[in-house]
Amino acid sequence: xxxxxxxxxxxLPALVVxxxxxxxxxxxxxxxxxxxxILPAPSSIIEAxxxxxxxxxxxxxxxxxxxxxxxxxxxxxxxxxLLVAFVVARFTVARDAILPxxxxxxxxxxxxxxxxxxxxxxxxxxxxKMAISAALVFFPIMINVLRGLTQVEGSALELMRSYAAGSxxxxxxxxxxxALPFFLTGLKVxxxxxxxxxxxxxxxxxxxxxxxxxxxxxxxALAFEVTWAAILVTAVAGISMYLVxxxxxxxxxxxxxxxxxxxxx
Amino acid sequence: xxxxxxxxxxxxxxxxxxxxxxxxxxxxTGIDLEIARGEFVSLIGPSGCGKSTLLRVIGxxxxxxxxxxxxxxxPAHRARLDRDYGMxxxxxxxxxxxxxxxxxxxxxxxxxxxxxxxxxxxREMLALVELADFARHHPYQLSGGMxxxxxxxxxxxxxxxxxxxxxxxxxxxxxxxxxMNSEVLRIWAQTGITVVFVTHSIxxxxxxxxxxxxxxxxxxxxxxxxxxxxPRPRGVETRENRRYFELIxxxxxxxxxxxxxxxxxxxxxxxxxxxxxx
Numbered sequence: 156x157x158x159x160x161x162x163x164x165x166x167l168p169a170l171v172v173x174x175x176x177x178x179x180x181x182x183x184x185x186x187x188x189x190x191x192x193i194l195p196a197p198s199s200i201i202e203a204x205x206x207x208x209x210x211x212x213x214x215x216x217x218x219x220x221x222x223x224x225x226x227x228x229x230x231x232x233x234x235x236x237l238l239v240a241f242v243v244a245r246f247t248v249a250r251d252a253i254l255p256x257x258x259x260x261x262x263x264x265x266x267x268x269x270x271x272x273x274x275x276x277x278x279x280x281x282x283x284k285m286a287i288s289a290a291l292v293f294f295p296i297m298i299n300v301l302r303g304l305t306q307v308e309g310s311a312l313e314l315m316r317s318y319a320a321g322s323x324x325x326x327x328x329x330x331x332x333x334a335l336p337f338f339l340t341g342l343k344v345x346x347x348x349x350x351x352x353x354x355x356x357x358x359x360x361x362x363x364x365x366x367x368x369x370x371x372x373x374x375x376a377l378a379f380e381v382t383w384a385a386i387l388v389t390a391v392a393g394i395s396m397y398l399v400x401x402x403x404x405x406x407x408x409x410x411x412x413x414x415x416x417x418x419x420x
Numbered sequence: 421x422x423x424x425x426x427x428x429x430x431x432x433x434x435x436x437x438x439x440x441x442x443x444x445x446x447x448x449t450g451i452d453l454e455i456a457r458g459e460f461v462s463l464i465g466p467s468g469c470g471k472s473t474l475l476r477v478i479g480x481x482x483x484x485x486x487x488x489x490x491x492x493x494x495p496a497h498r499a500r501l502d503r504d505y506g507m508x509x510x511x512x513x514x515x516x517x518x519x520x521x522x523x524x525x526x527x528x529x530x531x532x533x534x535x536x537x538x539x540x541x542x543r544e545m546l547a548l549v550e551l552a553d554f555a556r557h558h559p560y561q562l563s564g565g566m567x568x569x570x571x572x573x574x575x576x577x578x579x580x581x582x583x584x585x586x587x588x589x590x591x592x593x594x595x596x597x598x599x600m601n602s603e604v605l606r607i608w609a610q611t612g613i614t615v616v617f618v619t620h621s622i623x624x625x626x627x628x629x630x631x632x633x634x635x636x637x638x639x640x641x642x643x644x645x646x647x648x649x650x651p652r653p654r655g656v657e658t659r660e661n662r663r664y665f666e667l668i669x670x671x672x673x674x675x676x677x678x679x680x681x682x683x684x685x686x687x688x689x690x691x692x693x694x695x696x697x698x
Binding site for chain 1 (some may be wrong): 495502507517527
């Protein structure tokens, strides 16, 4: 009972604001007569979502395809990011050679490459979107994990030295656990980026059953309720991915202040 | 006063750092010191006298620029690989992702060996520092003094020959510090381990030690070695003993004698930053 009250206190304000904003939105459209081409009412967006869920624009299969691209990109980008981070952390030479380059490349807006990726991997192929997604995911993972592997307290390393620990033991017992919170921080950023990469990739062409295509095509057909419905689904997908990572975080690093802070003892 | 067998033997130890501007700086010079098995020796001196550096030289965390460090007849490097050193720093340096027992187990995991034996040793060490009830707690759930006790249990878990302690209670409040002093004496008596203890607290050095090694400001030299002939076991009454105050005065005068001026810009922390930035 107490717990339920605590939860209510914690989430009630956010819920009230959310419902309030939606209500205000609905009222503004109906009451002030804003045209649907400018901003459709929430009710008509939900209606459009229902009508196009498994029929019409096929939002559900489109979301499945887009999530497949984003998920693949997240997986590949994370794998590459981890690989490069470990190599760079291990070899100082690699750090000097790769890091400045990586940081420079990171400063380039990678979505600008989307049309090229379509050209390289096939406009109709999901892999072209996956490539953009992976490229976006790579950097936050690489930089964060690298930081976690290398930013280890000096005295922790001295302790390991006093145990006559080899570099493998230092890696598995100190550096990797130390990098876990950094990795998960990177993963939160990366999950959002993976979805952005997939959707923006789709903007530049591809099969019609994809959220990015639904957005582009419904907008050019002036069916803005459908556009908003597709954006809504994208938003829900992004938030869901983020929440999954928060759950993983609670499982993997319950000891970390960022996790503990949310549940004061 | 140096009965055999000698555990630590320092001969002509010198340590020179290169400052960021390229200038050499002598942190330690002409250090000769012998420490016998089972002794409790404190290193005391003004900031910047290199007492922490000396501890690190003994523990093979940094090599001396010249001179030799011999531990149980072996070079310091060999001694480190043989796991002869238990280290305790000012900050407990507990691994926050490990529970108390997992932290104590860490050096044993690195060393390898049988699981059952390891677990028995972890339990034994936690009992020694009186934290058996906190085995499954995480470091953040413990007070500063308790965390430092975990660090001591961890340092002793693999039965090192020497315990090197670098201002281990410097960050604790006075009450906790006095309690920890008694605690460390009890552990020392129980284990019979040789302790080298860096501190800047005169009462702490006198209360704990069999000998107090007084060092001068840069370049760090040993200026006096004061035998502490207070009876053991030491406790509350020791701190009210007349001899205790006489010894405190003796150490203070020894410090003043070689430290007429305040140490200037280069401090211990700068030395450490220079030598151990990696």
